[in-house]
Amino acid sequence: MKKNYVMETIRKAQMVQMLAVGKRMDDRGLDQHRELKIETGVIPKANGSARVFLGNTQVIAGVKIATGIPFPDTPDKGILMVNAEILPLSSPYAEPGPPSEDAIELARVVDRGIRESKMVDLGKLNLVSGKTVIAVFVDCNIMNVDGNLFDATSYAVVAALRTATMKKYVVKDDKAVATDQMVPVPVEKTPVSVTFARIGDRVVVDPNTEEEASMDMRITITTEDGGNVCASQKGEADSITPAQVLQAVDTSIRLGKEIRAKITEATK
């Protein structure tokens, strides 16, 4: 994506200078997310859906639920799958084709936050052990890229799952039969991802595209309702100090609470 070295270098120098005095180009505080807007039920044909705007980054997540065969090593647990496509309409740099390395990392990091927080109780999605379980697919369409896909996608997935419903199944003679009754997906937790970028020696929250173009390192820390860390991922081609990691953890716990409240509000 990096096209013009000269422009980039100038832009980065300017950004570092501003950050040294605690300023961001869009006037946010270092620990401040952009405006977060969450709409749910945007795709009525899906079992659950949400559109999230994080500044100009826009993501739509849709949940589809079906029965499936459990994995051999977890015969009594449902299946959860998170996929992401960075649509070619989202950015001049996105291209059609099989998922890029970036899209795979994005989907797996978001998946990890959901899975490790035990947001969805997969044990409750078992129907006939070893034979039939409920499979929950969450697909994410990245609609517009303006930085921090990790948080925007994570919020969209969490909001879509929190509002998703599915057919109630009954088991007869070891066969799962769908009823007409709709029940909510068994959601237990609300994991919240917070992503940081280090630019020079300053760390900022929720980087936009301009900041990502200048960032040296990216780190995502996801916390669950109890304020515990449930997932993290460092990215990009530079390093971070141990002290910066621990500070990011503290910030993520603090901001996580606020964002969790917003998500809960938008999905009740």
Next chain:
Amino acid sequence: MKKNYVMETIRKAQMVQMLAVGKRMDDRGLDQHRELKIETGVIPKANGSARVFLGNTQVIAGVKIATGIPFPDTPDKGILMVNAEILPLSSPYAEPGPPSEDAIELARVVDRGIRESKMVDLGKLNLVSGKTVIAVFVDCNIMNVDGNLFDATSYAVVAALRTATMKKYVVKDDKAVATDQMVPVPVEKTPVSVTFARIGDRVVVDPNTEEEASMDMRITITTEDGGNVCASQKGEADSITPAQVLQAVDTSIRLGKEIRAKITEATK
């Protein structure tokens, strides 16, 4: 495929000038197909087969029949699949590899004509509802490209299906068992595709490669035995007037009768 703009432009100008006085470069009438030759039974190992020559365009279609699992939304219907490969030996522009956009469109348009005319009674290919049906695969090898693959491939598929036979199955205890008896594939109709090219403001039937290189628009209209339209597809990067469409429909109905008689004759 378009290589030499200057030559093309000159060639097209010349063609348009001739068409203005109702002449084609190979002396055919505007509504006249090239010579059509149909050979059947060319691949004895197939359940049915045909080789069609339409001028220098040559296509071989082969039918293979096996049992399969029905699609969930049509549990009591057999399966029909048409595939086409534009072989690298057919043209200097064809390349080996997965089916091109052109080959996919070709197969789908031919498939549509067969399917929508209800040529094959898929209901008669049901064996055990929801579990076992007969699957009919028609694969088309494009052997030599000289324009109008749509009609040549369609005629080859129709001729191959009209002469195809399959094992008779009996159902015992909800299981389909093949017998040694061979029966014809249940064919009810004989759809006929007619393809037109607009070059400048004239519309001609059955364009050859030279005419395709100069054509602005292509349209295929398929009719069935009752003279009804059962499929159509407009192609290429230009438009057609509504009046031209209706005139093409009339021509397709008229020519369809003649060609249907030829196919019936060759496959009885």
Next chain:
Amino acid sequence: MKKNYVMETIRKAQMVQMLAVGKRMDDRGLDQHRELKIETGVIPKANGSARVFLGNTQVIAGVKIATGIPFPDTPDKGILMVNAEILPLSSPYAEPGPPSEDAIELARVVDRGIRESKMVDLGKLNLVSGKTVIAVFVDCNIMNVDGNLFDATSYAVVAALRTATMKKYVVKDDKAVATDQMVPVPVEKTPVSVTFARIGDRVVVDPNTEEEASMDMRITITTEDGGNVCASQKGEADSITPAQVLQAVDTSIRLGKEIRAKITEATK
């Protein structure tokens, strides 16, 4: 792989001159393999494994065994599959990605020697005819390329299979159930592959990379314990005389005995 025509031509001329007086650049006799080292049990998680060094060529083969569904035309026989990957770490010319033409030929030629010699008694791998058989996968990691992958890979596969063990299965009510007992894979024969390169008009055994860069033709002849030929493959873009083929067969039978003894010794 051929990069520098001038260097190559000089190198080949020099090699041909030496071969004319019966000399190889590494001082081996024309019919002499490089040092062969076989280590077994190198991957304890595999059912059987071996690392083979043939000079500087290094290959690791690992056997994995599971139950599977038999092929329709051999309903009462187990499954044997040999795959090879020429790892990108093995050579500056190897690239990551789906198996190259060379890797596919390598795996299929090695497979042929194993299969045609009836080394593994596939009849003994039947559990429930038509439904469940034992499947033996042998995967080969080419670790370092210094010529003659055919022989090195073949020896690694043979050594891995000769030392492989698998769970004993019992069949109850037409279902195969694994027991805790481990039994050897039913090995009956020890096929030995010998590969020759023709450089100019001389034929040498076990070519290294330098010799392969200059070779005109390659031929592999595999023999089994009875001194019978069980597989062969001619490769590369030049020819061989009938007399050279028959001489290679005789050499392969003779060298096969010596190498079979080495493999047997290393795997008892």
Next chain:
Amino acid sequence: MGEGKTKLIDEAGRRRDGRKWDELRPISIQVGLMKNADGSAYIEWGKNKIMAAVYGPKEVHPKHQVLADRALLRCRYHMAPFSVDERKNPAPSRREIEISKVIREALQPAVIVEDYPRTAIEVWVEVLQSDGGSRVAGITAASLALADAGINMRDLVVGCSCGIVNDQVVADLDDTEDKEGSGDMPVAIMPTLGKVTLLQVDGIYTREQFQKAFELAIEKGKQVNAMQRAALNSRFFGGEATTSEVEEAAE
């Protein structure tokens, strides 16, 4: 197409959703919502929810695809995995590949590609939720996205699908009518120039039914074109499109 046996029109001539035979489903269009794209349009048409966006004119990669005398028009029609009843595999199906091609060929007659030699113009059509007529809805949105991107055009392109339900010609089939009915005919036109840029036909039509459905599709396309123009107007000149403009355009 289905058997055409399901009863989809009642004695009073009303369709399952209460529409008359020649009535369109509700349509709403917005132009220019996407931030990164050079042009964009979002359409809701029945239950269809479709975003179209345009990038270009831009450099052509790979280079060997460059056209010396005109722009290379690229198009992808893609369905989100959650857009249909059963989750769709995200890899492009043969159906999507064919529709991408016919959409490109439906748009190209309107794009003055000669004005942009050696460049690429990319049209991305994403079906977020699918209903009957998604390809004509996609074309309708895509031509607005091209206009929004400032690409030189001869005309807009607009589509409508008509067909046969219970042996009767009807306008603008929804999903059930498409699957249970006996004929579907998507048509796209350049409404000012009066030319057809897309025509696909499924199902059995007598000569008369063909003409009636085809001419109805053109007429309804012109009606949708009025909404296109209103949406463009509201994008560039603000405010709501006036009814008179819509009526004038629909003529």
Next chain:
Amino acid sequence: MGEGKTKLIDEAGRRRDGRKWDELRPISIQVGLMKNADGSAYIEWGKNKIMAAVYGPKEVHPKHQVLADRALLRCRYHMAPFSVDERKNPAPSRREIEISKVIREALQPAVIVEDYPRTAIEVWVEVLQSDGGSRVAGITAASLALADAGINMRDLVVGCSCGIVNDQVVADLDDTEDKEGSGDMPVAIMPTLGKVTLLQVDGIYTREQFQKAFELAIEKGKQVNAMQRAALNSRFFGGEATTSEVEEAAE
């Protein structure tokens, strides 16, 4: 290879189709049928029906595959989905990829690639119906297609497959003999130069059986070469090939 247990040769030494142990199946060859290809040949050999066509010398794409001192020879051996008993997936199998490679390496010794530096010569072998020995039949047709295209060659290439059936060496195995027999040995030669350009071996052969099968394959290959030359003759000089030519060539 199979177990070799099925009885494929009767007491009188006749094979299932009535052939003696060293007899070829019926073969017919036509050169130059395809209109677009630079050269082509069609062979029917037993139940094999195979079309081979050649394009080139032509420009190399992608450029980085150019060979500065010779032509790049490309080859694809491909089976039509309907060519075998069970429908074959049209995507190339590992078997087809290997056979494409050995066919290319069987033809290349005869092609004077040095005469066409920086170009590509493409050989497409399409198996329309498959029987035993399809790769040698494909090679036999492909070398004629190369000659028909006017490519400079040192010799034709011709093949025949011999093997072991009921512990007996036989010539030219058909499909059943290939599957039920105990050994198959396809061999291709340059008949005038007396060189072997393809050799593959399946099954168990004693030293004596190997030599007998191998030498039989070469002898039969020369016999097929006579038909190749007759077919070329009839292509370029018209009329039928005379018996004396065929016999002379077969020596």
Next chain:
Amino acid sequence: MGEGKTKLIDEAGRRRDGRKWDELRPISIQVGLMKNADGSAYIEWGKNKIMAAVYGPKEVHPKHQVLADRALLRCRYHMAPFSVDERKNPAPSRREIEISKVIREALQPAVIVEDYPRTAIEVWVEVLQSDGGSRVAGITAASLALADAGINMRDLVVGCSCGIVNDQVVADLDDTEDKEGSGDMPVAIMPTLGKVTLLQVDGIYTREQFQKAFELAIEKGKQVNAMQRAALNSRFFGGEATTSEVEEAAE
């Protein structure tokens, strides 16, 4: 991560293999074994058996990936089909694609890519047998392979994975602890510069547990770094690494 319910630590504080909570599994490292690679290192860590090799700096193909101001670092983490309990499909999984990316980003901070503009440096990590912590073991070997290849580096990179087992922080999880435990945290550091280049977290950690596991991983990483330096020493200066060197390095 699992439920964390299986008993993996006994009353005496010993883990299933007898280790204390903060103890590493046995590790052995050899540098420079591979003949063709420009640099290589082999590590056995618990049951992990991993070969890392480096090629480069070399020409970049395809050309359009060239970086004008620095080297392009490529990395593939790949598991042999026989490396795990159930045979792994040889095609790269989504997990392998993600790990390849994070390994590349863990190594890059240490590589002075600016010293090699317009070139590629390729790092191939092959897991021959897999156990818990294969990615940190792979990074540990890969940074040695880079050093062995003579690539300019700011520091080595070394990793260790810590986590939560039976609600207790433990060092260096093996496969069972990884699957049955309730948290896994692979960390890679540049030990001399004191910087973190890889951090991934799975499972539930209180704030205190996070810090304890994270700091333990850094401490253990430094311990492994001593072994790295000993292995490099033995590669370049021969002989065995002395205990004092190891201890000094471990400080």
